[in-house]
Amino acid sequence: MSRTPDKSQPDWDPRSGEVLSNQIKAYDAMRGRCPVAYSDYLGWSLFRHQDVVRVLDDHHAFSNVVSSHLSVPNGMDPPQHTAYRRVVERHFETERVNAFEPLCRTISADLVSGLDKGVEIDLASRLARPFAVQVQCAFLGWPSALHEPLLSWAQKNHEATLAKDTKAMAEIALEFDGYIRTLLEERRVAGSDAPDDITTDLLRTRVDSKPLSHEEIVSILRNWTVGELGTIAACVGILVHFLADTPRIQEHLRNNLHLLAAAIDEILRMHAPLISNRRRTTKAVEIGGRRIAAGERITIMWASANRDEAVFGDPDEFRLDRDSGENLLYGRGIHVCPGAHLARLELRVLMEEMLTRTEQITLVPGRPPEIALYPASGFSVLPVRVA
Template sequence: MSTEAERGIADNKPDFDFHGRALDNIFDEYEEILAKRPVGHSEKYGGFWYIAKSEDIFNAEQDPDTFAVGPSMILPSFGTDVPLIPIDIDPPAHSDFRKILLPMFTPMNIKKLEPGMKETARQLAEEVLSSGEVVDVSAKLARPMPTIIFSRLAGYPEEDWPIFDRWIDEIIYERTAKPETAYAAGRELNDYFDRLLDEREKAGPDAAKDDLIAQLMKAEVKGRKLTREELLSYCYLLFLAGLDTTAWAIRSALWYLAGNQKAQQQLRENPDMIPGAAEEFLRTLSPVQAMARTVKTDTVVQGQELKAGERVVLVFGAGNRDPEVYEEPNEIKIDRENNRHLAFGGGIHRCLGSNLGRAEMVIAMEEFLKAVPHFERANDAEPWHGVGPLTLKIGA
């Protein structure tokens, strides 16, 4: 049996972190770990091994028997200790839960939503234009767009939307510094869905309603309906997965373009390049930098022993900058070809909403570039990551 010192735990990367302000300089950190220590140990969040190389992450994604998601792939937790469906569920139950919503997110179904998405993006871009010369486009476009699109799709009543940003901020962004705030917001969010499900049950089945909540309420798993606990867990996860990720993706694309006039003008003049550019922004500035797993049976990655029961973090953001896969990995090239990345994961838990997230990102960029003839950063201190303010100078 090897000791912790022999396994290199003591002298590893005890401070390695992938949340909050740690993301400010994370790309330098990725470069270093990819070159020198592609598997390492951090003492954060109860201790975890990180895996940084693209191929190792893909292999772990493909091997859920060795790298399970239970008790949770979200580290630290999203303000709840209940396993979230389907993200925290391992095979065999996982596929039963996942397939309930798969048909809603096919490319064909997302295509049908595009006219509505374009209209929303156009209106928001016009509001940005009429808001003066210095505008927070995170508050005016990147955050409201997914709230409007996803809330309609999911069936969240419009009068409830104003509270959503606070829950997201407290549950996702404050959970590391203020876990008790995240748990309190988590209870509020759970109670919100409990009330919404009560109301929907009381109203009875409505043939005209085809939203995600309706789909979940009528779904069957192995011949039975979902329990209230399962419904709540599914609703909770969809809310946190469907809004914030896309807001970050839109904000980070605009953050980059605001600082790079040449790329901005190139995309404005060649909108057919926007989908490719979106992939490059997802590769380099992805909203989900890492997700956790738990080792089920002892294994070895890059010569490092990982023991059953230990936590592992797949650092998608590092894998997406692996020099063995990408030429000049830290360069953002909006015309990069063959851009297979890990922004949506890569195994059985691959993002269910990837077609929707992509479409929203592309349409937001298209409409914003069309409506706004020039924009640049007004505050260089605003970071590339998160959904905080992005203050832009808007001009001719």
């Protein structure tokens, strides 16, 4: 029997100290206690794999248009989404992504070689965040002069999002707009001599016979940048922490680098680099015995769905023989991550360099990592030693 929601009594508080101190543990508990849960902060949160899959597979009932701000193509539904999605997808074609591997390897090797050996370092600030911003700029054709400004911008964006500070978020959006405006103006002035990169290509792209507007280009690049900087940095921290915490698996992967691709997907299944995404119901639905009206906010909890015991058994068991089709690491359906191949390449290359250029990665006794706060994942500070 379905239940009529009583919004005056939320099922949980996503911002409580208990939840924020260990998001993964808290979401595991919610999956068992209240798998479809209401809160003022997130609306309806879905914790089970089957419920998340239902939402991902039904873009008619669960819309991606969740913001009043332009979001290309993430915040669009078909048919509008379809045309803009093609614009994005062609920049992640296999040939282009594979051609990026040598430069990605150079960036990875330089960063790993620069790590201080035998002393405590913060892996998050020394490797995870610099790697994310450097590979992002390299793939998009942006200058190295943007590395430090983008690192600062990403931190301010996270803090404003966490605080739901709309004024700060608007100012931060304008700051990013300024970076893109400069890059685009440089390419317009250069004309046929503009660099042959993704940013230049977007200037020349047309959708429905019309060139992309400045606002559309900024939205596309902002979505890429927010996603890349946040999730790739989180991925690096999660991967290194897992290997440092499981020396037996670390040694096995050192001796079997060909297993890294599958191992990375499995580690990130256990500890999601992206906590959640939003949707909005277009009609009344029933999920998990809860009646949800049209126009309600839905939060799909990746960090819980990929640990659902009904699908994966023991969610903390590291296995390389799982059905990869059940892993929602890169999403599913029409909004599946278009950059999945690029992300997998970047992470594989970095971890290959990490394992071949070091002999051991260990956690620092008495110096536990600082867990990132929602909406981020991974670690804000990760003390390790490399040898």
